[in-house]
Amino acid sequence: MLDTFTLRVAFGLIASCVLVLFYVATYRSTRSAYSGWWCVSLACFVGGALLYLFNGTPLQVVANPLGNAIGVSGAGGVWAAAASLRGRAMPTWQLAIAPAVVLAAALLDDPANDVWSGGAIYLAAMALLIGLSSWELCCHLAGRIPDLAQESVDFAIRAMAITSGTIAAFYLARALVFVMAGPGSDLFVRGFGPPPTTLLTLVLLVVVTFSMATLGHAQQTTELRVRATRDPLTGLLNRAEFCRAAQREIDRSRAGAGVAVLVADLDRFKSLNDSAGHAAGDRALSAFAEACEAVVGARGLAGRLGGDEFVLLTPAEDPEEVAAAIGREYGGGEPLPTVSFGIAVGGGPGEDVDDLIARADAALYRAKAGGRARIAR
Numbered sequence: 001m002l003d004t005f006t007l008r009v010a011f012g013l014i015a016s017c018v019l020v021l022f023y024v025a026t027y028r029s030t031r032s033a034y035s036g037w038w039c040v041s042l043a044c045f046v047g048g049a050l051l052y053l054f055n056g057t058p059l060q061v062v063a064n065p066l067g068n069a070i071g072v073s074g075a076g077g078v079w080a081a082a083a084s085l086r087g088r089a090m091p092t093w094q095l096a097i098a099p100a101v102v103l104a105a106a107l108l109d110d111p112a113n114d115v116w117s118g119g120a121i122y123l124a125a126m127a128l129l130i131g132l133s134s135w136e137l138c139c140h141l142a143g144r145i146p147d148l149a150q151e152s153v154d155f156a157i158r159a160m161a162i163t164s165g166t167i168a169a170f171y172l173a174r175a176l177v178f179v180m181a182g183p184g185s186d187l188f189v190r191g192f193g194p195p196p197t198t199l200l201t202l203v204l205l206v207v208v209t210f211s212m213a214t215l216g217h218a219q220q221t222t223e224l225r226v227r228a229t230r231d232p233l234t235g236l237l238n239r240a241e242f243c244r245a246a247q248r249e250i251d252r253s254r255a256g257a258g259v260a261v262l263v264a265d266l267d268r269f270k271s272l273n274d275s276a277g278h279a280a281g282d283r284a285l286s287a288f289a290e291a292c293e294a295v296v297g298a299r300g301l302a303g304r305l306g307g308d309e310f311v312l313l314t315p316a317e318d319p320e321e322v323a324a325a326i327g328r329e330y331g332g333g334e335p336l337p338t339v340s341f342g343i344a345v346g347g348g349p350g351e352d353v354d355d356l357i358a359r360a361d362a363a364l365y366r367a368k369a370g371g372r373a374r375i376a377r
Contacts, residue, residue: 005053007198012049015042018205033089034215037081038208044074045201052194055115064115065106068122069099075129078164082136085157085215086143098125116183123175131168137161156211163207170200231304233282234289239311242303246313247353249301250346258347260319262312263360264288264326266337267372269308281308284336291330295322311357319343323375338373340364345377 019042027035051067054060076098080090102125106118141157174192181187190196229241237245246261253259266272266284273281285308292302292312300314300322314322323341330336342364344356367376 004194004198007195008049008052011198011202012046014202015046015049015205018209019043019046021209032215033084034081037077037084041074041077041081044070044077048074060115061112064117065103065111068106068118069103072102072122072125072129073099075126075133079129079133079136082133082140082160082164086136086140088136098129101125116178119183120175120179123171123178127168127171127175130164130171134161134165134168137164153215156215159207160211160215163204167200167204170197231289234286234304236289236292236310237301237303239303239305242301242305242311242313243353243357245301246303246356249313250351250353250356253347258316258345259356260314260316260322260343260345261353261356261360262314262319262323263305263342263357263364264292264310264312264323264339265364265368266308266339267368269337272337284308287336288326288330288339291326294329295325305357311360316345316347319345320375340367340372341375342367343375343377 019039022035022042023039026032027039048067048071051063051070054063057063073095076090076095080095083090102118102122104118105121109117111117137157138161141154141161170192174188174197177185177188177192183189183193229238230236231238236242246259250259266288269281269284272284285304288310289302289304292310296302296312296314300312303311305311312322312326320343323343327339330339342360342362344359344363346356346359363376367374370376
């Protein structure tokens, strides 16, 4: 039988070294959320392992429940790290629920005399949180577009998903055996006690060490790409990226089918800024951007040209209806400035996106000259 105390000391030392290396070599260079959350997780796992060393001493009554809660906090960090790869930020209060429940369950049991005080709740929480991290990674992998240049990233995500899923299943089995056979049973001690758990966690460290640099740098690259191609206020494509993407769509379109470019402008936007302040203007811009995304969605492109001017690319079938639908979606909330649209239809090889935008812009001026809140070609 492997000595639990020695294994925990070894795990604490290895995890501490990995934490320092992650922080210095990966997090400080990338500042990626994935790397940051894993640093938090490792710090929690090290802290929990150190607190368990006080089992069998007078401090067990406090150290053991805290070790459980901090360990579950580490599992929550693993979940948050996985979610960050999908661009999801986990609220702090949401991550605090499981540790609080685990701490309360342990304190309300018999922590002074039982090292497994609140054990069933602790094991179930670990299984749940690590299982959620595996689910997040699987969802992220399913949503990725296959790319030979990103094979190493896909492999790292897949390895983390499989490893975290295996550990979640192990903790679920621990919880079931704990409840049905008890922590003192031979099955639990030999198959699901601290020694095999510590060894399995060391395997997780190996996989994390492999994936950390790859996924941390990949996340940083994605964030930089978003900053370079998206408008920071509305989240729509910036002008340069819209023109690049739109030109590709125009070149792919058939001359007979074609595309429509819509240029939209918020009427009397400057008056809104002057009278209600820039915050009100920003809200109006964001609301219109959300309306564009809701209506155009995956069937077209939406971008911000600058100021209060927006541009959209849609199929050429009925651009007026697209403009009307955006107006209805946009006008459903608080009082907002009206919108004028200019439309140009074209497409096919040889068509230039800048020419289409210029024609749509000219139509926009005709719409404004006709009384604003209008749609013109």
